[in-house]
Amino acid sequence: MTNFLTKTVVTAGALAVAVWLIDDITLTGDSTGRKAVTLLLVALIFGVLNAVVKPLLQLLSFPVVILTLGLFLLVINALMLMLTSWVADKVDLSFHVDGFWPAFLGALVITIVTWAVEMVTGSD
Template structure:
């Protein structure tokens, strides 16, 4: 259960960093309060987590030949597509303008999520 919570927090932080760094990724309305944007970020992180658990393995399976040929670099495209799918599901509360922004945002989300999981998910045995 804590692993799911850590992944949720990592996704939320990673999406927040992507919104902050990539100008073509926006969260909420322009005049929205910080509390409203935080709630929106948590909802988008939940949607992104579900997309990564349900859709991403299927896409990776069917794109396995491309993943092998590109030595795994096609994963960047898949991450961008998952971000665009999250944009489509979330509606107006989360906007990704363009495929390039989605791929760059997916790269940022992957790196930040990995780093946050590394820090949060420590086994102190």
């Protein structure tokens, strides 16, 4: 349970960095506390989608992933962030990704930040 909570908080932090760095990824809210709760909820959605949908996409796109030497996984990560934005919109959370390229850059930022935090903390 601790690992799940840690990953959720790290993902929420990575999402916050993506919101901060990329103009077309937006998070709105009345207060800092509301934004933090929204980020945690979006991180939960992102985690669930990555656990359920992403493996299926990876399996279905396996030949393309092989042909591109794994670079297509970046596209899958961008699509997962766009799907997260769509789900967040459906459940009335104020998180939005406006287009593929911001999602692509956001997925890169989230991956790098998550990797860096895991390297520093030694978590898996």
